[in-house]
Amino acid sequence: MEQYIEFLGRNPILSIIWLVLAAMLVSSWLKGMFSKILQINPQQLTILVNRQGGQVFDMRAQKEFNNSRIAGSEHMNVEKAKQNDFAGLEKFKTKPIILVCNTGMTASGIASNMYKAGFEQVYVLSGGFGAWQTAGLPTASGK
Known part of the structure; x- marks a missing residue:
């Protein structure tokens, strides 16, 4: 000592x-x-969508989203989300929401804002869209 x-x-x-x-x-x-925001893997994302009616929101650039995305996902404008503008998403306040970006970092910050805005079940795809692709899961393309 x-x-x-x-x-x-x-x-x-x-x-x-x-x-x-x-x-x-x-x-x-x-x-x-103590974080209310949960990081999930691609398999957990699939379960949330298929069994609990979760909705995936892709926060990548519009061009990247149009090129390749998780089937059934919707695009979310990052700039609006950073300003806590979640207009049009009120119907998802009590449903599972899964946020996807390139790596999971941007989505984590937005997820925290969404939780503070009253969204009850907000998840982030750990590793982002890259983790989805690495897992060999299917993607969709087009507008």
Whole structure:
């Protein structure tokens, strides 16, 4: 124990860095435990859509969406969603909503906003559309 105290006394900057890193790790862990937004995999997405009437919203660019998307998904304008403009989505407030972007990062932020706006079941496809393609699941194309 004396060695730890001596180390802390001789290396205050390094000690502060370690404390900050530990606090960030704990904070991230706690945020994940208490988050109402669930990350799901492609198989769970399929179950939500087929068994619970979930709706997939694709947040990628319109051109990417038109080129290739999850069948039955609808396009969501990211800029409007970032401004908490969820007009026209009121009918989905109590239904499962699955958000898809390229990697899952953009969708996570929008999912949090949707939950705060009163949407009860908001999910994010972990890994985004890339995870769907990697899983070898079917896609649709066209407008």
